Amino acid sequence: MCGLFGMIDYKGVLNCWEKKRIIQTLANASEIRGKDATGIAFLLREQIQIYKRALPAHKLHISLPLDVTIVMGHTRLATQGSFLENQNNHPFYGRYSQGEFALAHNGILYNDRELRIKENLPDTDIKTDSYIAVQLLEKEGTINTDTLAHMAEKVKGSFTFTVLNRQGLFIIKGNSPFYLLHFKKGFYLYASTEEIMEYVLKKLKLKRLEREEISINSGEIIHLHRNGQVGLGKFVDSVFFDNRNPKRFSYLNYYTDLCQGENDYKITKEELEQLMFQYDLDENDIQQLFCDPKQVQEVIDELNLWR
Template structure:
């Protein structure tokens, strides 16, 4: 499974562009395909976007050319729209009758196809293929007079996940969908309001975390004043915060949904040790997302924690493997075992999830080749059985090994001595909440609302 996007914005700061650049740096884990920044000086919006990591997109010369006291930025991993089209890189910047605006979107709309077809029938012309562009067209076509009313008029037509930053020549607006799927938090830096997908972006620039943007809330910053509004019918939308943010996506040093990711992730490991104990000599993580739950498992079980697998952090997202022999080396490009730690040991391996199972099998084979006597796999989340339609690029159901095989069959396939998943009930309890707070659809198939058949068919064609 792959990450979706990260957004960052700041208002009324002379170094708005540079702080946005740093904010995107901190949020790089949320998207590595492309990055963009839009900024305004109060008269016009300038922007720069390109494919690549933040460090390669924004050279010093680019940052110097962008100017403004308001800025928003976006890191992208595509969940909707082709990843190779420059028109899909965000923020989306447009000029229309009443001026300019820029939009940065984290999430995925399940009714985007339906809305797009209707807009095209009415004469709208789209440059890209993202669902985010639908939001821009809805705002522009609204017959309301005031910009906030235009925005609300557009938002009430959306169904799905959206944490948005919208910038005009003089305003910065933050919005979170009524279900609250994706995180969005608010901070303050020397009197400047700041917004980001995760609080780790605040830590980097020295901003103070204030609170989360609430589900269904619209925060408008203009003329030095901060105003809060609510989307209509918000109370009819069940809170559906993505539990997988805690499992894998968010950085462990972030605070999301009002909770420390590190603390929740460690609690997952502790609960996992209670649910699936096994006699062993060492506990090792699959880095990086397995590290914190492995610490929790180790502390709860009393079995020593070791870094038996070392990750190469300088590997790109793709690895060219021209023949079968080199394909088998693929996982070793990213992970390398330490034989001195593993020789003759009974090993518990902690990972965040099993998607197709192929990587887990390669890791277990690697550990055995390095001398491990036994390999017991423990997963800090329940079996992933259903696709996500709200901003996570999951495989289709037929490609998710847990949707078609029992735990015993998966254990045999990955060649582990035993396999244990964290229970769904244990996960929710460890997160310190209840089922009414979180979206757990990828585990139990219970989506917060009906998914259109067109979206399911479109996902199956991927």
């Protein structure tokens, strides 16, 4: 699992020191979801700027230019792609015909190699599974709720994405957690979980401010415009489906044979069945996942967060 966090100060009500303190505190609190690397992306004079390092958040000194109003952040627990190679860390830079964007991802994607072949995408030195989302969006040629939906319907695994461009911040909500608050004063804050946000609110004494939670469900896209307006989109979330689907049970004996007695994966039969149904994995997906016991454990840890 990884941590997503950020801020949209659409009325410009926060001063530079307040924005820096909010982002640093959000990053530090999000470290519980990933300590291998930390990064932020923001718009400066209409251009995407990305700052990321292979450091836990509390060791990364975050500073922001005076006129920055949107910040998108990420704390990483590395699975695929070494965090010591900074190109593998989030956020990622992307370019399309109308400009540029940055993308961050919480979750694990299992069909990145398959999609790179199927979609005829170029090879890349970036080893992180998340980067396939950048390549799919670059191929789309533009960023809007429709093209983001196309991307979300192609990837398989667990995810919530955030995408930043000149039009604002997009949130593509899959089955990974996300928590968004709107402060009536004129800004938004977000984190991966309510617990992280509650810690930040208490530490920064923001509980006294009037605010409301913005609900976002799996299969939904929220576009937070730079002026504070909200746009909505939807996509077909293939992760959640009828557990009674008979084709899933055709694999059950094959999968559970891997979990009899002691195994390298430290996963029970019940957890494996939940993994099948919650993530909609087929036989090839499971085999690929089981090549890395660390990835198996990360997915199980994330499933346990939902219980």
